[in-house]
Amino acid sequence: MSLPLIRTLVDRLVAGLIVLCVSVAAVPVLVLFLFVLINGLPGMLTPGFFTDPPHPQGVPGGGVLNAIIGTLEIVGIGSLLAVPVGALIGIFLSEYGRNQIGNTVRFISDVFTGLPSIAFGIFGYTVVVLTTHHFSALSASVALAVLMLPVILRATETALVLVPNSLREAGLALGAPRWRVTLEIVVPAALGGIVTGALLAMARAAGETAPLLFTAFGNDIVQTNPLQPMGALSLTIFRNALVPYPNLQQQAWAAALLLVTLVAATNILARIYVRRIQR
Amino acid sequence: MQTKVAPSPARDADAEIKLDARQVNFWYGDFQALQDASLAVQARKITALIGPSGCGKTTFLRIFNRMHDLTPGTRATGEVLLDGHNVLSPDTDVINLRRQVGMLFQRANPFPKSIYDNVAYGPHILGWSKPQINEIVEESLKDTALWEEVKDRLHRSALNLSGGQQQRLCLARALAVKPDVILMDEPASALDPIATLRIEELMQELKKRYTIVIVTHNMQQSARVSDFTAFMLMNERRAGEVIEFGPTDDIFNRPKDSRTEDYITGRFG
Numbered sequence: 001m002s003l004p005l006i007r008t009l010v011d012r013l014v015a016g017l018i019v020l021c022v023s024v025a026a027v028p029v030l031v032l033f034l035f036v037l038i039n040g041l042p043g044m045l046t047p048g049f050f051t052d053p054p055h056p057q058g059v060p061g062g063g064v065l066n067a068i069i070g071t072l073e074i075v076g077i078g079s080l081l082a083v084p085v086g087a088l089i090g091i092f093l094s095e096y097g098r099n100q101i102g103n104t105v106r107f108i109s110d111v112f113t114g115l116p117s118i119a120f121g122i123f124g125y126t127v128v129v130l131t132t133h134h135f136s137a138l139s140a141s142v143a144l145a146v147l148m149l150p151v152i153l154r155a156t157e158t159a160l161v162l163v164p165n166s167l168r169e170a171g172l173a174l175g176a177p178r179w180r181v182t183l184e185i186v187v188p189a190a191l192g193g194i195v196t197g198a199l200l201a202m203a204r205a206a207g208e209t210a211p212l213l214f215t216a217f218g219n220d221i222v223q224t225n226p227l228q229p230m231g232a233l234s235l236t237i238f239r240n241a242l243v244p245y246p247n248l249q250q251q252a253w254a255a256a257l258l259l260v261t262l263v264a265a266t267n268i269l270a271r272i273y274v275r276r277i278q279r
Numbered sequence: 280m281q282t283k284v285a286p287s288p289a290r291d292a293d294a295e296i297k298l299d300a301r302q303v304n305f306w307y308g309d310f311q312a313l314q315d316a317s318l319a320v321q322a323r324k325i326t327a328l329i330g331p332s333g334c335g336k337t338t339f340l341r342i343f344n345r346m347h348d349l350t351p352g353t354r355a356t357g358e359v360l361l362d363g364h365n366v367l368s369p370d371t372d373v374i375n376l377r378r379q380v381g382m383l384f385q386r387a388n389p390f391p392k393s394i395y396d397n398v399a400y401g402p403h404i405l406g407w408s409k410p411q412i413n414e415i416v417e418e419s420l421k422d423t424a425l426w427e428e429v430k431d432r433l434h435r436s437a438l439n440l441s442g443g444q445q446q447r448l449c450l451a452r453a454l455a456v457k458p459d460v461i462l463m464d465e466p467a468s469a470l471d472p473i474a475t476l477r478i479e480e481l482m483q484e485l486k487k488r489y490t491i492v493i494v495t496h497n498m499q500q501s502a503r504v505s506d507f508t509a510f511m512l513m514n515e516r517r518a519g520e521v522i523e524f525g526p527t528d529d530i531f532n533r534p535k536d537s538r539t540e541d542y543i544t545g546r547f548g
Contacts, residue, residue: 098351166388169346170449174401174456175378184400189391 003175033260040257043250054220054236057245064255066222066231071259073224074216074232075206078144083198086149088193090156109150118267120147121211129215130197137223137230140216147211148201155197159190192274199270203263209234233259296360297322297490298380298460303357303367305338305512307350311379312338314518318509320460321449327493327501327527330511332540335519339511340462342366343492344380345373361460378405381453383463387445389437390450394420394429397425397437397448401456419451423481443474450481454489461485467500478485479504498543502531510539 043049048063055062089109093102124143129135163186171181187194212218217229218239233255240252298320304314312334320326330337338347345366347353360365366376378401389397398416407415416433422424425447429440437448446466453461463482467475482491482504495501501508508531511526523530523539534540541547 164388166384166386167390169349169382169384170390170452171386171400172349173344173346173377173382173384174404174452175374175376176400176404177374180404185390 010092014190029104033264034259036253036257040253040255043252043254044257046250047158049126049251049254050173053222054251060247062247062251064233064236064251064258065230066219067233067236067255068232068258069224070137070216070219070232070261071206071224071234073226074140074212074230075144075202076204077138077141077150077226079198079202081141081145082148082152082201085145086152086201087194087198089149089153090197091160091182091187093153093157094160095178095186100177105153112146113154115244116210117147117208118210118213120144120208121215124211124215132227134227135215135217135229137216137228139224140212140230140232143211144205144217147208148205151201152197155200156190156194159193159197160186162193163189175254188233192277195276196270197272199266203266206266207234207259207263213238218219234263295322296320297362298492299358299360300339301360302360303339303342303355305335305342305347305356306354308352311462311516311518313342314514314516314520316511316519318384318521318522320490320492321507322490323486323536324506325486325493325504326507326509327505328494328509328511329496329498329542330353330494330519330522331513331547332496333517334511334513336496336511337464338519340464340492340494343460344377344382345371345460348373376457379385379458380460380462381456383424383450383453383461383466384445385465386469387442387449388390389445389448390438391438392434393434394437394440394448395433395438398451398455401452405456415455415457419455422454422485423447423451424477425451441474443470443477446470446474446478447481450478454485460490460492463491465494465496467496468497475500483484496532502527510536510542512536512538512542 013206033209038217046061046063048061050063050068051065052061052063053066089105093105096102097105117164120143123146128139128142132139166259167185167189168181171185172178176184212232212235216232216235218232218235223230237252237259240248243249296319299315300317300318300320303313303316304311305316316335317340318326318328328339330336340353341347343359343361345365347355355367357367361376361379363534365371392400394455395416397414398419402412402415417426420429425444428444437445450461450466450510467478470478479500484491485491486506493501493505505527507525508527510522510530511519512522513519523534523536530539531543534543
């Protein structure tokens with residue numbers, strides 16, 4: 001057999017294997033999305049799904065307005081807490097953290113990344129709920145903020161480390177102090193990565209259920225006061241999926257579809273944003 | 280103690296010495312990279328450092344504005360006098376030093392900002408007013424022959440410029456803080472011959488006002504552009520030494536040291 005033929009066969013074989021591997025990775029995600037779409041779409045199209053709070057059991061209709069507002073507010077406040085702190089720690093790690101302190105922070109952050117998410121719920125419960133004697137959206141935000149922190153700070157550090165050293169040298173060679181070079185040159189150059197990291201952390205936090213169970217607690221009334229118990233999409237899914245009423249189960253599917261769409265949209269937006277500023 | 284300084288024609292009585300390196304030793308950790316390197320750089324002349332790879336040219340150059348501070352574990356001894364003040368002494372204000380001694384790097388490294396913001400960054404750090412900055416940006420871009428090419432797109436990204444334009448932009452950025460000395464670390468090694476020629480032409484213009492020290496391992500470039508040339512080589516312990524230093528014409532046509540002659544005639548390196 002001639003050599004080029006063997007090469008062609010090997011080439012085909014390896015290409016086939018790669019397609020197979022990609023399919024193994026991609027198909028479950030697509031199936032999951034389709035499954036949620038098929039089961040959730042009818043519920044989502046029910047009148048009042050986006051605009052009404054849940055109705056009492058036995059009253060037809062009702063929606064998840066309480067949960068939509070809750071998820072946005074809880075994640076929003078959590079991000080306000082976590083993004084600045086996480087970004088600052090990330091800047092410290094990249095620019096000043098090549099030492100024992102930096103390594104310690106990195107180690108702690110990695111441990112936090114691996115903690116089960118319910119542990120963050122316990123943190124929010126202990127620190128906020130027990131001290132205020134009250135379930136609240138704020139306690140959930142605190143729990144989610146701690147959960148988001150390691151993701152944000154690692155993403156920030158990675159983005160900053162990728163900024164070529166020649167840019168730092170150029171700034172310093174002009175007689176700029178190090179802190180100004182960091183804030184005015186290095187951070188803007190890495191902004192795409194930092195923003196992406198923050199958005200991905202927000203997307204992850206939005207999908208968390210366990211940290212909310214005994215912090216936000218859930219609330220069937222539309223509530224905007226962060227010091228009161230509040231609903232969230234993940235809590236709606238968790239609770240409604242466990243009850244024997246078909247209309248509530250359908251609502252759980254619809255809430256799942258909404259949550260998946262929000263998370264996917266955030267991810268896609270993050271990617272589009274990065275692509276645009278990289279140009 | 281009388282320090283021994285390499286005797287050279289550059290040290291004649293009426294020449295103004297801008298930068299005077301005396302007996303500089305330099306270590307990266309335990310490794311000595313420079314041994315007793317001396318160099319007297321005349322004001323408003325171009326001084327070239329040549330020699331084979333690894334002989335310490337760039338290390339020597341980066342000591343002049345203390346860029347070696349950025350590398351952990353480095354240490355320098357000896358003196359580098361800038362207008363009589365020792366740059367290496369601990370009480371040197373490094374920020375001020377770098378405003379006086381600017382630098383152009385091997386690869387063009389514009390900030391990922393607009394053309395205007397690149398040149399304006401140094402003056403902005405110095406706290407100059409907006410009209411002053413506008414003026415200095417235009418002046419610096421004219422000095423680097425970029426103004427006509429970019430004046431209609433000052434607020435577009437500097438990253439869209441060609442490699443040669445980017446390097447001239449970096450030069451304009453360095454000029455904008457009004458330095459006395461400009462250090463150039465193989466500034467044309469990543470450029471095509473035409474862009475290289477433009478940089479070399481600019482150097483001839485700029486030396487009327489600035490003192491330039493250039494590292495190059497292109498001997499023709501050194502012969503073309505410089506007034507003085509220092510030939511460096513590493514010794515048996517791999518530490519860089521200045522072998523011979525003098526007017527470029529002498530180094531290339533009447534070298535005193537056989538090692539210089541071997542190098543410039545292409546017998547090694």
